[in-house]
Amino acid sequence: MLIEKYTSKWIKDFENLKNEISIWLQDLEFSIEHVGSTSVPNLDSKPIIDIDIIYSRSLEFEQIKLALEKAGYYHNGNQGIVDREVFKRNSSSTNEILDNVKHHLYICPINSKPLERHILSRNFLRKNEWARLKYQEMKYELAEKAKQDRKIYADLKELYVNDFIDTIIAEEKRTSNT
DSSP: OOSBOOOTHHHHHHHHHHHHHHHHTTTSOOEEEEESGGGSTTOOBOSOEEEEEEESSHHHHHHHHHHHHHTTEEEOOOTTOTTOEEEEEOTTOOOTTTTTSOEEEEEEETTOHHHHHHHHHHHHHHHOHHHHHHHHHHHHHHHHHTTTOHHHHHHHHHHHTHHHHHHHHHHHHHHHTO
16 A cells, blocks of 8 residues: 555654764754654655755755765755755665665755745644644545556645645644734
């Protein structure tokens, strides 16, 4: 199945990834956030940990990039999303944690719109059970429509889920400003 029942193991997986990545970035200024569905307790999800590494000064990106390359990642561009750089594992590198926990790794400047979107949607889903349940239902419906195909699912999610995420982000912004 594409979507799996929530497990608290995802939080532990994130912590392990964060700790391992932090070793490689130890002399740099950054923060690391667990984002995406696996960061929301009780939300069924694809078992892939989404991670945002956040930096505040532009020269830090190059330093982070170099450190991640030493850790066995390669820069895969922004994949069409401005202010969100994608990093993937090299097949020639080996690390017990980084190679055995499925994850997506993104690097974002602190003022990045994609980062803001990740944080606001995560926070809203954590605080609002109705939104979490609705989102979960949408994910299961799309996985079924996609016949459990990961690529088709991603395309459908892009088409059908973005409006819902935009709505909850707007609500999170509204309620956090009051």
